[in-house]
């Protein structure tokens with residue numbers, strides 16, 4: 001690493017230890033470029049996903065579902081939180097050592113702030129430092145939005161997802177504001193741990209993008225599990241009492257209230273840009289608060305890129321990773337790859353069983369002018385998939401939306417055990433033009449969940465003539 005009059009020089013300076021930035025850092029470091037990666041918190045080496053996001057929450061899904069009826073709720077929960085924290089520590093250390101252990105890469109711990117378009121100052125554990133980067137990557141992620149509800153900001157029982165998963169006391173009653181990805185996943189996790197859960201969603205319904213049959217199947221599972229979904233609601237007030245917090249809300253013109261022991265804010269996340277002093281760098285921010293980027297992820301300063309949640313794109317770890325491919329293509333490739341190249345990007349909502357989706361819904365496909373064939377089955381009736389019975393999870397359904405003329409797979413919604421894996425096969429098939437008939441007639445291992453495709457794709461429930 002070149003040290004020139006107290007200024008550290010880097011070929012590549014990465015701000016934030018997110019997925020995309022660390023992938024570029026590792027690749028550029030391996031090519032012999034000097035890389036400095038600045039992360040503001042020693043608890044966040046590796047970024048949101050392995051520390052406070054995907055990994056711990058999916059580990060909690062796993063632990064919550066392993067609880068036996070005879071286990072004490074609190075003991076099981078506390079043990080689970082401990083095990084998940086041990087796992088995240090392991091991943092955190094691995095992330096730090098993996099990068100900092102490279103001769104060409106240095107991880108600096110502290111808050112980064114632009115001084116000019118090429119210079120960043122760092123305050124914190126390793127600071128004060130000044131770092132000059134030829135190329136700079138902003139990869140600072142996102143943070144929870146706390147809605148402007150009276151009492152919410154100051155309530156001692158309001159928590160973010162990060163705070164909740166680190167608290168070893170199970171809230172007997174959990175209120176969740178927001179019924180999106182976070183809200184529904186946490187509702188499922190905490191219900192399985194034994195909390196009474198109420199979700200307050202402002203929109204008229206949850207999963208509005210999904211077809212009615214799919215969202216009805218999800219809602220049936222959630223409500224059979226005892227999760228209360230309050231939709232089309234406005235939370236009016238959050239009121240701390242000595243023993244509980246009262247959530248006052250309005251639904252259908254009537255005021256109601258519910259007492260809870262903890263309130264999880266799950267109302268969306270916004271890009272982290274506030275402390276970066278982007279004005280000093282001449283980097284523009286969009287009206288929605290994200291770093292403005294073009295399809296190659298270059299900001300208004302072409303040597304400064306933004307990757308992951310901070311650029312206002314879809315907030316998923318695999319999108320941040322894909323951002324790294326675009327940036328690497330700019331730095332060392334032929335520079336043709338863009339955000340527009342992404343097709344058939346799948347998503348999974350990790351309730352139990354998970355809901356994984358890709359492509360168009362039936363409604364969207366018709367709206368786009370396709371004549372549609374729908375193949376669908378409840379999981380319990382898929383004879384070719386004994387795995388559902390083997391793992392004792394026969395709830396859910398699988399649905400494929402197929403072009404009735406070309407046999408092209410337009411989309412799928414899989415509410416099923418292993419759906420988070422299955423959907424990647426469907427997405428790959430869609431990307432490579434494999435038809436519904438080909439996917440149906442493929443040879444799959446037995447007993448596996450993929451075998452379901454042999455049955456479901458042959459079970460046409462309606463087709464447009």
Ligand SMILES: Cc1cc2nc3c(=O)[nH]c(=O)nc-3n(C[C@H](O)[C@H](O)[C@H](O)COP(=O)(O)OP(=O)(O)OC[C@H]3O[C@@H](n4cnc5c(N)ncnc54)[C@H](O)[C@@H]3O)c2cc1C
Nearest residue numbers: 016018019040047048053054112140141308309315316317
């Ligand atoms: C509870 C939860 C569960 C999720 N589950 C999933 C899931 O199952 N699957 C999925 O794909 N996605 C999931 N997500 C979303 C996913 O975690 C994010 O989309 C992804 O982690 C974003 O990564 P990133 O590269 O944008 O940056 P991040 O991983 O968010 O990293 C940004 C880093 O920048 C640091 N930083 C910020 N400002 C500064 C500064 N000024 N100086 C230095 N460092 C700074 C932060 O401390 C942080 O470590 C989940 C999110 C949450 C909150």
Ligand SMILES: NC(=O)c1ccc[n+]([C@@H]2O[C@H](COP(=O)([O-])OP(=O)(O)OC[C@H]3O[C@@H](n4cnc5c(N)ncnc54)[C@H](O)[C@@H]3O)[C@@H](O)[C@H]2O)c1
Nearest residue numbers: 147178179180181182183200201202266267268269315348
């Ligand atoms: N499995 C996954 O891939 C996964 C899991 C968790 C989070 N994430 C990512 O993290 C992002 C953030 O998750 P999220 O669930 O916070 O955001 P979200 O945008 O998915 O959902 C937020 C929900 O809160 C509702 N809402 C907003 N203000 C409200 C209010 N005042 N009262 C009631 N409801 C309100 C919105 O209508 C929306 O349904 C997601 O968009 C997703 O990209 C992904």
